[in-house]
Structure formats: C-alpha cells, structure tokens
Amino acid sequence: MSMFEEPFRWMEAISTRHSYVREKLQSGQPVIAVPYQDGALILSFSPQPGKIFEVYDRIAMGGMGHPADVERLRMTLLDMAHLEGFNRSSQDVNIARMLQFGIAPSLKQNFEEIMRAPYLIKLLLLELDRNGHPNFFRLNYDGYWETLKNGGAIAGDEKVMAWIDKKIEETPFATFPLEKALVKACKLWQEGKQQAVSDEDKNGDDPAAPITLKEAFEKWTLEAGVLCAQTKRKSIYRKIDAGEIEKLKTAVL
Amino acid sequence: MKSSQDRIQSSGDFFDLLQRSGYRLHSHLENAGAGERTILPQATTVLAFHYKDGVLMAGDRRATAGNSIMYERCEKVIPIDDYSLMAIAGVPATAFEMARILSHNFEYFRRSQMQPMSTEGKIRALSKLLKDNVGMALQGVGAVSPILTTYDLRTQKPLIYFYDILGAEFQVNTHSATGSGSPMIRGIMEHENLWGKKPLAELSEMDAIKLAIRLLQTAAQFDSATGHARPKDKLFPVIAKVTKDGYHFFPEKEMTELFKKSMSRG
Numbered sequence: 001m002s003m004f005e006e007p008f009r010w011m012e013a014i015s016t017r018h019s020y021v022r023e024k025l026q027s028g029q030p031v032i033a034v035p036y037q038d039g040a041l042i043l044s045f046s047p048q049p050g051k052i053f054e055v056y057d058r059i060a061m062g063g064m065g066h067p068a069d070v071e072r073l074r075m076t077l078l079d080m081a082h083l084e085g086f087n088r089s090s091q092d093v094n095i096a097r098m099l100q101f102g103i104a105p106s107l108k109q110n111f112e113e114i115m116r117a118p119y120l121i122k123l124l125l126l127e128l129d130r131n132g133h134p135n136f137f138r139l140n141y142d143g144y145w146e147t148l149k150n151g152g153a154i155a156g157d158e159k160v161m162a163w164i165d166k167k168i169e170e171t172p173f174a175t176f177p178l179e180k181a182l183v184k185a186c187k188l189w190q191e192g193k194q195q196a197v198s199d200e201d202k203n204g205d206d207p208a209a210p211i212t213l214k215e216a217f218e219k220w221t222l223e224a225g226v227l228c229a230q231t232k233r234k235s236i237y238r239k240i241d242a243g244e245i246e247k248l249k250t251a252v253l
Numbered sequence: 254m255k256s257s258q259d260r261i262q263s264s265g266d267f268f269d270l271l272q273r274s275g276y277r278l279h280s281h282l283e284n285a286g287a288g289e290r291t292i293l294p295q296a297t298t299v300l301a302f303h304y305k306d307g308v309l310m311a312g313d314r315r316a317t318a319g320n321s322i323m324y325e326r327c328e329k330v331i332p333i334d335d336y337s338l339m340a341i342a343g344v345p346a347t348a349f350e351m352a353r354i355l356s357h358n359f360e361y362f363r364r365s366q367m368q369p370m371s372t373e374g375k376i377r378a379l380s381k382l383l384k385d386n387v388g389m390a391l392q393g394v395g396a397v398s399p400i401l402t403t404y405d406l407r408t409q410k411p412l413i414y415f416y417d418i419l420g421a422e423f424q425v426n427t428h429s430a431t432g433s434g435s436p437m438i439r440g441i442m443e444h445e446n447l448w449g450k451k452p453l454a455e456l457s458e459m460d461a462i463k464l465a466i467r468l469l470q471t472a473a474q475f476d477s478a479t480g481h482a483r484p485k486d487k488l489f490p491v492i493a494k495v496t497k498d499g500y501h502f503f504p505e506k507e508m509t510e511l512f513k514k515s516m517s518r519g
Contacts, residue, residue, distance in 0.1 A: 079270055082361045
C-alpha cells in the first residue's frame with residue numbers, strides 16, 4: 001500500500017523529513033548580511049571558500065548547508081538571472097521575482113516529493129534596488145522565503161539565527177561606514193555563536209570549529225562581499241580584499 | 254530549476270545556456286540559399302589604436318540604410334565587461350545582439366566559474382559567434398565586422414583584435430579600423446604611426462583623443478555613411494579608452510571641449 005493513500009503516513013514522512021534536514025543543517029555556520037551607508041554587506045567564516053557568491057549585477061547570496069545543494073541552487077539562480085537579463089533587461093532581474101516565480105515553488109515541490117532527496121540548504125540573498133536601497137531575503141530548504149527589512153542571518157542553530165537577527169534589528173547598520181559595519185557584523189558572528197546552550201551545540205558536529213573571532217581568523221577563511229552603490233561599474237558586487245580583512249582583524253582582535 | 258538539476262556541472266557558457274532555452278542567434282533564413290550578392294559591412298567608421306596608457310577606441314554615430322540616413326546617435330562602441338569594449342560595423346541588429354550575448358557570456362562565465370574568462374577565451378567567444386553567423390552574413394543580411402579591445406589582467410597588457418565576417422581573429426599591435434569609412438583613414442593611421450611626431454603607442458591621452466576625433470572627421474568628409482560631429486547639437490563621436498583600470502567613455506560634457514581642441518591646428 002502506498003503512503004500516498006494514507007495522509008497520516010505522508011504527513012509523518014514530511015515531519016521526519018523536516019527533522020532530518022534540520023539535523024543535517026545544525027552545524028551550519030552563520031552567514032550575516034547587513035546594510036551599510038553605501039550599500040549592503042554579507043560575510044561568513046568557513047573552512048574553505050564557498051559560502052558567499054555574486055549572482056547578478058546587483059545581487060549576491062550566501063549559502064549554508066550541503067555544498068552540492070548550495071551549488072545547484074546557485075547555478076539555478078545564475079541561469080534564471082542571466083536569461084531574464086538577456087531576454088528582457090537587467091532591470092527586470094530581482095530576487096523577489098526569482099524566488100516567488102522560480103526557486104520557491106520548485107523547492108517546495110521537491111521537498112514534498114518524499115521520494116526525492118531534499119535540498120540541505122538555507123540561503124541569504126541581498127540586492128540593491130535601482131534607488132540604491134538594500135533588500136534582504138532568507139530562503140529555507142522547504143521553499144519558504146521571507147524578506148528581512150534591515151538585514152539578517154542564516155545559521156544551522158535556530159537560536160543563534162534568531163539572536164543575530166534580533167541584534168541586527170537593534171543596530172543602525174545603515175548609518176555605518178563599511179569598516180564599522182564589518183567590525184560590528186564580525187562581533188555579532190562571535191556573540192551569536194555564544195548563544196548556543198552547550199559547548200556541543202556551539203560547535204555542532206565539529207568540536208574543532210572556531211567559536212571566537214581569534215580562532216576563526218586563525219583556522220578559517222573570512223569571506224565577505226559588498227554591493228556598493230558608489231561604483232560606476234554595471235556589476236556592483238565586489239569581494240572584500242586582503243587589505244580590508246587585515247584592517248578588520250586588527251580592529252576586532 | 255529543471256535545467257540546473259539535470260546538469261551535473263556547468264561549462265559557464267552562456268551561449269550554450271541560451272541555446273538550451275530555445276534561443277537561436279540566426280533565423281531559418283540561412284537555409285534559403287545564398288544571396289545573389291554578398292553585402293559586406295558598410296556605413297560606419299570605428300577604429301582602435303594603442304596609445305601610451307592603453308587602447309583608444311572611437312566610432313562615428315551614423316546609421317544608414319542604403320542612401321538613407323536612419324539615425325545620427327548610434328552607439329557603435331559597446332561595453333562588454335569591465336575590461337572589454339567591442340566596436341561594431343555591419344548590420345546593427347546582429348552586431349548589437351552579438352554584443353549582448355558576449356557581455357552576458359563573459360559575466361556568466363566569471364560568476365558561475367568564479368574566475369574571469371581568459372583573454373583567449375574572450376577573443377574566441379566572439380569568433381564563435383561570427384562563425385555561427387556565417388549563413389546570414391553570406392546572404393547579405395547579417396554581416397558584422399567587429400573590433401574587440403580588452404585588457405589582459407594576467408599579462409597586464411591591452412589588446413586589440415579585429416575579425417573577418419567568417420570569424421577569423423587577428424591581433425594588431427598598432428591600429429585597426431573597420432566600416433565603410435575605414436579605407437579613408439587606415440593610410441593616415443599608418444602614416445602617423447610611422448612618420449608622425451611619435452608612434453601611436455607613445456601618444457598621450459589628449460593627443461590620442463585628438464587624433465581619433467580628426468580621423469573620424471576625415472572619414473566623414475569622404476564617406477557619406479560616416480557621420481560628422483555636430484557640436485551645436487551636442488552630437489560627438491563616441492570616444493572610449495581601455496586601460497589597467499578598465500574601460501572609460503569620455504562623457505558629452507568633456508567631448509565639447511575635446512572636440513574644440515581637436516579641430517584647431519596643431
């Protein structure tokens with residue numbers, strides 16, 4: 001007898017699937033995106049680069065979860081953005097359209113087709129609109145997405161994520177110059193990781209994972225990028241360079 | 254999502270992505286047999302030459318159809334990426350389409366593969382588009398003869414390539430021009446390079462701009478399909494440079510003064 005004939009078994013399977021994905025994502029390291037006075041900033045620490053990406057002229061993203069799944073969604077977003085930008089105009093490419101009419105319905109359908117492997121991801125997306133105003137979005141593994149007015153975070157640990165979200169809301173990031181926004185966002189990364197209730201939770205499955213900025217700078221790589229309204233180029237994304245990271249290290253350590 | 258899910262890896266080729274989504278650069282006209290007469294690119298003058306800081310690229314603004322002047326503010330020097338410009342001569346519809354494909358191709362590759370496309374790859378990408386367009390070109394409805402300028406970040410050198418309509422690419426170390434007005438100025442460029450006060454590659458930016466404006470005015474004098482500048486109407490040639498800092502177009506407000514200086518002797 002197929003489980004599709006028994007609604008309860010289907011609901012149970014979905015519930016199990018949620019538990020499975022959340023458990024898999026538990027050790028996911030935080031990614032933080034905030035506004036600053038010239039645009040928007042996104043950053044994260046990771047053992048190897050592969051969490052922060054440019055998507056289109058005015059769009060960037062951060063990913064957390066299984067790298068292969070992040071990569072599949074990254075490529076999907078890239079394909080959608082570039083095809084739309086080519087067939088219509090770069091001005092028609094924005095995150096809300098890509099999520100609402102592209103990624104989110106497919107992701108939800110994929111999650112509820114219980115014979116298919118679920119995507120083990122959370123994504124944080126950011127863009128500067130044509131007026132230079134930053135928009136932030138968070139996409140969950142089941143296709144649910146939300147807008148974040150003043151920036152936000154993704155993290156495997158829900159408590160950590162909620163705490164960083166709250167602190168971002170309380171901090172006037174949009175008034176900060178880039179250097180100050182970087183320092184403050186890094187400190188939120190560290191303080192956020194302290195919010196997990198036990199040492200085991202702090203590090204998830206990896207007890208060697210850094211929980212302080214000092215450890216993070218020593219063991220891992222800081223990935224950071226900005227969408228800067230002041231650039232004259234069509235593509236307004238740029239990575240934070242080595243010199244800026246050195247200055248940041250001096251400021252936070 | 255299907256297209257990406259079904260692929261294990263991406264080549265980073267935007268043209269490939271376009272074709273998978275059902276796009277065709279050329280229509281079915283190519284199967285209609287060869288035209289009686291092949292019409293080669295006409296009705297334009299665009300040029301590029303090396304100067305002290307990089308490459309200067311310039312183009313007139315006129316677009317024609319036969320004997321009719323259709324448009325006097327055509328942009329024939331087109332940004333492709335931060336370090337590349339393409340100057341077009343030929344059928345505008347095809348040329349603009351190629352420029353758009355190329356622009357998306359370079360950016361799509363850079364973003365998807367997380368590294369810039371090599372200069373060789375960029376040069377080849379335009380060659381491939383021209384080759385795919387041969388059918389249309391030979392029927393006289395889609396011939397394009399472009400010049401591509403790019404700054405090679407690896408070797409830290411600016412490069413100029415010109416192409417024939419079949420897709421062959423040729424690197425030039427001094428100067429290049431294409432379009433119907435180009436025969437009128439190629440000799441001048443060669444003369445300036447060999448016997449002018451300085452070789453073109455040693456010209457200052459100001460001298461390079463002056464020369465480019467004068468060359469286009471000369472071409473317009475002898476070629477009816479190349480447009481003159483009309484300062485009163487704020488109509489100037491497009492002048493751009495490619496250097497280690499990327500491309501830069503000289504804006505209209507600067508062109509007024511630059512044009513004035515260029516038109517005086519000396």
